[in-house]
Amino acid sequence: MNEKLEQLKAKIMPGGRSMILAYDQGFEHGPRDLLEHPESASFQYILDIAQRGRFTGIVAHAGLAEKYQAEILASEVPLILKLNGTSELYTKEDPYSPQLYSVSDALELGATAVGYTVYSGSKYEDDMQREFARIIREAHGQGIPVIGWMYPRGKSLFDRRSASKTLKLALEEQEATNLAIDETPSIVAYGARIGLELGADIVKVKYTGSVESFRWVVRAAHPTRVVMSGGPMTKTDEEFLAKIEEVLSAGAAGIAVGRNVWQRQDPLVISEKIHRVIFGS
Numbered sequence: 001m002n003e004k005l006e007q008l009k010a011k012i013m014p015g016g017r018s019m020i021l022a023y024d025q026g027f028e029h030g031p032r033d034l035l036e037h038p039e040s041a042s043f044q045y046i047l048d049i050a051q052r053g054r055f056t057g058i059v060a061h062a063g064l065a066e067k068y069q070a071e072i073l074a075s076e077v078p079l080i081l082k083l084n085g086t087s088e089l090y091t092k093e094d095p096y097s098p099q100l101y102s103v104s105d106a107l108e109l110g111a112t113a114v115g116y117t118v119y120s121g122s123k124y125e126d127d128m129q130r131e132f133a134r135i136i137r138e139a140h141g142q143g144i145p146v147i148g149w150m151y152p153r154g155k156s157l158f159d160r161r162s163a164s165k166t167l168k169l170a171l172e173e174q175e176a177t178n179l180a181i182d183e184t185p186s187i188v189a190y191g192a193r194i195g196l197e198l199g200a201d202i203v204k205v206k207y208t209g210s211v212e213s214f215r216w217v218v219r220a221a222h223p224t225r226v227v228m229s230g231g232p233m234t235k236t237d238e239e240f241l242a243k244i245e246e247v248l249s250a251g252a253a254g255i256a257v258g259r260n261v262w263q264r265q266d267p268l269v270i271s272e273k274i275h276r277v278i279f280g281s
Contacts, residue, residue: 004143008112009201011078012057012145018202018227018254019278020080021046021055023064024115025258027085033259040262043068049262051075053271057112059256061085062101065109078112080147081105083135084128085117093155096124099131103138113145115204120194121187122154129198136199147256148200149229150191157181166190177209185213192221204229204256207243214250230257237270244277254278 012018023046025033034041043064050058057078065072065081072079083106086097097117106114116135118128132148139146156162158181160171166186173184181187185208195203202225208214218226228247234240240260248254255274261267 002140002143005140005145005201008078008143009145011112012080013202013225013253014056015279016225016253017278018057018225018256019055019274020057020059020227020254020256021050021053021077021261022059022230022256022258023262024059024061024082024085027061027082027087029088033263037263037265044071046262047071047075047077049267049271050077053261053268054275055271056254059115059258062105062109065111069109073110079110080113080115081109081111082115082117084131094122094124095119095153096122097128099135103135103142103144106139106144107142111144113147113201114139115147115149117149117151118191118194118198119151119153120191121152121157123156125154129194132200133198140199145201146199147202147204147227148195148198150195150200150203150205152182152187152191157187179209182206183208185216189217189220192217192224192226196221196224200224202227202253206231207247211246211250214247214252218251225253226251227253228255230255230260233259233263237264237273240270241273241277244274248278 039045057080059080061082083101084097084099116132118132136146169186170184174181183206188205188208192203192205203221204227206229264270
């Protein structure tokens with residue numbers, strides 16, 4: 001057993017539960033996510049939420065992590081460095097998120113863990129899966145936990161002529177539930193399983209709409225732990241909290257959330273509610 005790896009996993013997942021504040025959206029989505037609450041453009045504002053809201057980790061790209069290295073260290077919030085990224089400016093039917101930073105960069109910046117997005121289903125999946133496998137080997141060699149953003153995506157997911165048995169199942173699930181194709185249990189579970197097979201410690205996935213279906217995602221990924229992606233902001237706190245309760249009931253470790261916290265009028269209020277659901281009083 002790698003003692004350092006287990007110790008760092010326990011920092012971002014104390015007691016087997018995780019509450020991560022994601023702030024990689026500025027790269028992926030651009031500043032549009034920040035317009036309604038301009039203060040959220042400040043990383044210091046986000047870091048304060050993470051610290052006061054008792055989050056078990058904060059996700060950032062290397063530019064922010066470098067500029068705020070001292071502040072992150074002082075906050076004692078574990079840094080999860082995102083190692084790849086891509087913008088939405090160029091519309092891609094088959095997305096590719098290239099590796100931008102290394103495990104060595106993460107260590108220099110004091111990261112507790114690293115993260116990487118994989119778009120399985122894209123024609124570039126081989127490149128991303130190969131990069132991710134290499135990152136996992138390097139990170140585990142240094143005792144660093146790895147989180148996979150497992151988001152199956154690409155034009156092949158919409159090909160009704162595909163011979164893929166998984167896609168056929170997903171299309172049936174979509175017709176029965178009205179879920180987006182990348183939220184169907186078959187697709188989400190496949191992405192989670194790929195994360196397990198590659199060696200990720202935690203996988204971040206979309207919610208599949210029900211406790212029963214998400215339980216299968218958790219089982220497909222076991223013993224890799226599963227956290228739910230926060231996604232776009234829900235209309236009410238209660239709607240989002242109900243999703244968290246459901247994924248925890250299904251066996252998930254927790255959530256990695258961004259917009260559903262820092263886009264709200266009072267981020268600390270929702271943070272306290274989330275903490276209560278995940279960790280209890």
